[in-house]
Every structure is written in structure tokens, then in C-alpha cells.
Amino acid sequence: MTQIQVFDTAIYTWFEHFHKYPEVSWKEFETTKKIASILDELGVTYRTFDDVTGLVAEIGTGDEVIAVRADIDALWQEVNGVMQANHSCGHDANISMVLGALLELKDKPLKKRIRFIFQPAEEAGGGALAMLKQGVVDDVSYLFGIHLRPAEELPFGKVTPAIHHGAAVFLQGTINGIDAHGARPHQGKNSIDTLFAIQQMLHATHINPFDVYSAKLTKMHADGGSVNIIPGKATFSLDVRAQKNEVLLDLQNRIEKGFKKIAEMYDTPIDWEWLDMTPGAEVSQDAADIAERSIIEALGDDYLAPAVVTPGSDDFHFYTITKPEIKAVMLGIGADLGPGLHHPQMTFKKEALLIGARVLATTLKNATEI
Known part of the structure; x- marks a missing residue:
């Protein structure tokens, strides 16, 4: 099996697991354990927390830290007449893309450290604040996020360097x-x-x-x-x-x-x-420029889409509201996602996971070279 096949298979396998076993905000106990077990297999160091779910992993060396955040919780909603946890939010995809970027970068020489923040409770609105209390971004200079976008915002085969959430x-x-x-x-x-x-x-x-x-x-x-x-x-x-x-x-x-x-x-x-x-997005133009160059480098000019302005919200932006010195942006991945985020029957093209992981890996590596 080639390295590309290993990369693709790993991302799809991770996604299928997280999709099959969703957990709601603040109760992502098994999700945290599964991510930890993946990191153990990859030989990547990480730390968990005594009072909150989620974990933080790190690769590379140096004083400066580049970070990326993946939200790990699911929604509680009615699906086919049954109330249950459900990843119609796309966070199972976010976890898988961020792990994919880690897999791509973990054995590469890096001029700075890259921190992978697996954050709980985005849907409850307090997960980012909990991570801030743990000090996970105290020494971070650039922070990136990633999220699949609805088809009405971004079609499959397009990637935006910046999502302007409301x-x-x-x-x-x-x-x-x-x-x-x-x-x-x-x-x-x-x-x-x-x-x-x-x-x-x-x-x-x-x-x-x-x-x-x-x-x-x-x-x-x-x-x-x-x-x-x-x-x-x-x-x-x-x-x-x-x-x-x-x-x-x-x-x-x-x-x-x-x-x-x-x-x-x-x-x-x-x-x-x-x-x-x-809070609404406070987008760093410097971070967005890195993401834009990385989309073109990893995928080609045809994949680049303009910034997306959306009425949706995300607690990712608490990081920059609380620490405005951090240069942050969230990338958006077109996936022909429908009928829409948070719809109980939401689906998307799984190939978007590979696109997202590759462009994110390129973005993080390029940020370490600034």
C-alpha cells in the first residue's frame, strides 16, 4: 500500500469511527480516549485535562507555536424519530481532517512547534473558553481552524482561506x-x-x-x-x-x-x-494570506474560493476575542454538504476530508516558515 493510500485510508477510518460514536458537549469521554489512542499509535505526545474533556498534542521544536483547533462534540437532536447524539455539525470531519494534517506533518522537519487542540463543547458555546483557561493558546502566534461548508456557501472542489462567522x-x-x-x-x-x-x-x-x-x-x-x-x-x-x-x-x-x-x-x-x-469572526489578514497561498500550493488555483461570509457562528473566535494578539483564521472546505449543517440527515462528499487534510497540512507547515 502506498503512502497516499495509507493517508487516505486512515482519514476515512477515523471519520467512520467518530461518525458512528458521537458524544454531546462536555461528555466526549470516549472521543477523547479514541483520539489519545490514535496519537499513541502515531507516537505523538499529548496531554489531557482533569476537569474537562478534550486534549492537546504537539509536534516539532522551537519557541514559537502554531496551533490548529478541531471541535469534537456532537449535537443532541431527533434523528428518524429518536433523540440521540448526532454529528450533523460536521465535527467528526473536523477531527479527521486535523488528524490527517498531523499524520502528514509528524515526521517532517519543522522550524516551529505545531499544537493540535482537540476542543470539547463547541456546540454548547463554552469549549473554547474552557481551553483558554487551560492555557492552550497562551504562547500561540498563529491559530487555524477548519470546517466543512454547506453547498449553498461553497461547492465541492473549492476551499476558502477565511470564514467570516457572525x-x-x-x-x-x-x-x-x-x-x-x-x-x-x-x-x-x-x-x-x-x-x-x-x-x-x-x-x-x-x-x-x-x-x-x-x-x-x-x-x-x-x-x-x-x-x-x-x-x-x-x-x-x-x-x-x-x-x-x-x-x-x-x-x-x-x-x-x-x-x-x-x-x-x-x-x-x-x-x-x-x-x-x-462572538463573530475577527479574521487576521496575515493568517488568511498564508491559507490562500497554501490552497494554491497544495491543490492549484482552481480550488481557491473567495472568503465566505456566513450568519452561522463558532466559538473558535473566543480565542482571538480573548487574546487579540493571536493571528487566526478558519478555512472552509467545499463538500457539497446538504441539506445543511445541523440537519439530522446531513451528508457530504467524503473526498472533501482528503482535500481538507492536505490543505491544512500545507497551511500549518507554511506558517512555521514565516
Whole structure:
């Protein structure tokens, strides 16, 4: 078997394993063990953590560190009528591509160290922050990520040197009205009226139309327990997004002001809590330039695609928000992925794994030569 066949077979084998055995955020125990066993087979040193899943491996020598991050968790969703862990997020592909890059580089002479960060809980929004607390990027100069892209963003055979993710934050709220008999609505405070007011407020919130943003109700529950009881209490959730971090903050402030006005108008208290804020991308042009040159070197000019701007988010960008001195970018791999990320039946062309691993290996090696 040739070296190329060994490389291809290894990546496909790793992917099939991680796809078959998904684990949700913070519970990636077996996934961490499997990655560790692969690293043991490859003779690569690594370290795990006592208080969090995931691990970090390293190859090469020198004072400067180039890093790459792979997220390792799966989603919890309904698949064919059954609630289960599911890698519709594509993180099984990310693990496999990053391991493929490690396999390609581990025996090559390197002028700097390359650190491979296998990070938990991207989908929960706190995995990058947990890794930051472990100090995994304290001495990192360049940081790269990689992710398959939906077909609507990038077709198979194309690779982008930069993904410009948007920012996102979620909200859970409670409306504290008063139950009333259906025949005597004047005696209560109907939480459904307040919910409708919140919906109208969100639709009437306008920011500069040149900025990309959205705010929408994604969950509502109001139930008095009987058809003739007007419900006083309700719970609701919001999904709020913007392409720029400062626009997201503005949107949050406007929503909070709207809640206060609605609460006053209906004389009904509204409590809320913001959850799982994920920052938008802060892309380093230096890092993106390295990635662009590497795509052309590894694959040819025909594979190069422009930067992708997407409303999706990724906690990868906590690394650069927290440590702005790090030059970071995430590469996007076209895979004819459909129907879409997070769809329970998501599929893609597996050959994209080989493309991603090779271009990532070239990118990391070129970064060590800067």
C-alpha cells in the first residue's frame, strides 16, 4: 500500500469511527480516549485535562507555536424519530481532517512547534473558553481552524482561506402574569398578549440595513392547564444574531429596552437571561494570506474560493476575542454538504476530508516558515 493510500485510508477510518460514536458537549469521554489512542499509535505526545474533556498534542521544536483547533462534540437532536447524539455539525470531519494534517506533518522537519487542540463543547458555546483557561493558546502566534461548508456557501472542489462567522447570543425569558378564568379576562394578565407584543417588538427593531442581523422567537410556552384558563405565566427563547460583534451588542440593548417598555405597558413583569454568547469572526489578514497561498500550493488555483461570509457562528473566535494578539483564521472546505449543517440527515462528499487534510497540512507547515 502506498503512502497516499495509507493517508487516505486512515482519514476515512477515523471519520467512520467518530461518525458512528458521537458524544454531546462536555461528555466526549470516549472521543477523547479514541483520539489519545490514535496519537499513541502515531507516537505523538499529548496531554489531557482533569476537569474537562478534550486534549492537546504537539509536534516539532522551537519557541514559537502554531496551533490548529478541531471541535469534537456532537449535537443532541431527533434523528428518524429518536433523540440521540448526532454529528450533523460536521465535527467528526473536523477531527479527521486535523488528524490527517498531523499524520502528514509528524515526521517532517519543522522550524516551529505545531499544537493540535482537540476542543470539547463547541456546540454548547463554552469549549473554547474552557481551553483558554487551560492555557492552550497562551504562547500561540498563529491559530487555524477548519470546517466543512454547506453547498449553498461553497461547492465541492473549492476551499476558502477565511470564514467570516457572525456573532450569536441566546435568551431565555419568563413572563409573570396572572391566570384568569376564560370568562373573566379582566381579572388576569394574559402572558400570550405579552408574547405577541414581544414578537411585534422584534419585527419593529430596525438597525442600519447595511448590517446583517436577526432576532426571532424560537420557543414559546404558555399553558394555563385547561382550555378555559387564560395563562398568566409563559416562557420563551430568542435567537439573536449579527455579522458584527458591535451590532449584536446594539441589538441586545434594544431588545432589553423593548422588554422594559412591554412589561410597563402590560403591567406584567418579564425576567430574562442572556446565554451562550458566541462572538463573530475577527479574521487576521496575515493568517488568511498564508491559507490562500497554501490552497494554491497544495491543490492549484482552481480550488481557491473567495472568503465566505456566513450568519452561522463558532466559538473558535473566543480565542482571538480573548487574546487579540493571536493571528487566526478558519478555512472552509467545499463538500457539497446538504441539506445543511445541523440537519439530522446531513451528508457530504467524503473526498472533501482528503482535500481538507492536505490543505491544512500545507497551511500549518507554511506558517512555521514565516
